[in-house]
Amino acid sequence: MENADIRVRFAPSPTGELHLGNARTAIFNWLFARKVGGKFILRIEDTDQERSRLEYQKMILEDLRWLGLDWDEGPEKEGTFGPYLQSERLEIYRDYARRLEENGLTYLCYCSSEELESRRIEAQAKGVAPRYDNRCRLLTEEDKRRHVQAGHKAVIRFKVEPERVKIQDWVRGEVEFDTALFGDFVIFKSDGYPTFHFAVAVDDGLMKVSHVIRGEDHLSNTPRHVLLFRAMGFQIPQFAHLSMILGSDGARLSKRHGATSIGFYREEGFLPEALLNYLALLGWSSGDDQEIFSREELTQKFSIERIVGSSAIFNPEKFHWVGTQQIRRFRLAALRQRLEARGNDFSKIGSDHLEKMIGFVRERAATLKELGSELEVFVKEPGLESEEAKKAFSSSRAREILEALKHVLENEWKDEAFPVKSLSSCQKSLGVSGAEFYPLLRISLTGHAHGPELKDLCPLMGKGEVLRRLEKALKKF
């Protein structure tokens, strides 16, 4: 196969926000396509009329763009295999269903959902495999007439003959299934929409998808798809089933483990590069010891062979660490732009100045949000009401120290050279410890006991502002 013929797809259903698991699936597909020079297709599986929502579709697209996963074909980027919304492909599915019917591979089933449900429960109770018993295969013409007259709605079922279906999976190796274990399955719902299984097979076939990279929850569905591919004369794609992402307790990741939506992490201020990086590490490794990757490195190093087959637990701490690493890899100007794009207003500060500030505070930040609040010390008047401030100011010599501090800075601070030595000798001549001396300056300036080094902080804040804030602190006495 020529690499240009490699086509993968990400096929979310717009029934909710994009979450961590889906996002990783999208990332693996995208990385694979970019690595080999294939095509990345985005297809919206909106055949569930009840739950599909346009707003979710928009959100998913937005999240994918934010992650930097650009698609070669899909919504808002039509290609030759479109449309890419399944709800716009109904005629195509009907056409293929008709062909299957003509070949005698399908039949109408009039069993109601309620009937099926109660039979399922019964089977469960008996300890029998809960599968459809294919009873409507045997309907006579008379039976069918009666159902139609009674106004019963029908679904189309695909006939499954017992056999063993083998699939070759890039991460699982050869997996074999016995089709006798599942009954004739529905390919068309009574609302006139195709089921997932059918739409997937038709679309992957028509869209010439070469590799299906998806979650392991679809592994057991794969034999059905293979049966359909075969029945419709499509080439069977290659498969790669990704393990699940689990929560800290080893159960499938869900809301109760905390935030799972991509939107949440975006709002939190994580860089998309950090999420891309961390998610790529969940179920894949480069083989060397590298863990921090740029987008480009990832597209170069990714390989489908190195996908890990065991499930992975999402670890917020490590994700946070990846966040810090990515922030440090960024150019300062780029961070400034990201911050501004997020709505942080630094218009009062010159770009060069601001970038220096970012440089001094980034060591402590994993997200843009954290970066933004670290930066606040430069732009926001410090409230001196915090516990740490009160404690520092309650020292018996606080006022005296502050006066001295102000005096030294006023007289010894010239031009760019921050008077480190003068401060030090001032501290000594007062006979107080550094722990008593320096925090007073820091807290007067920022309101916080911790932060960038004073010799970095003060010059950026500027002599005038530093003195003004010291003065203000002095008024507390």
Place this chain on the structure above:
RNA sequence: GACCCCAUCGUCUAGAGGCCUAGGACAUCACCCUUUCACGGUGAUGACGCGGGUUCGAAUCCCGCUGGGGUCGCCA
């Protein structure tokens, strides 16, 4: 329950029969650096689920068990 997948430090992983006294990263702890926090540096704790085989030799291959996950919908 049946079927399928998975199984190395708490977590993510390296490991494709001898290179393993099992490597790296996060987290944790200690020390160093630093008159703050952080960063950084050094070090420590910490794993091949269990039982059988195969083999001169097994984390690596096979079988069983156990455990976890998935599927068994007119959801996708």
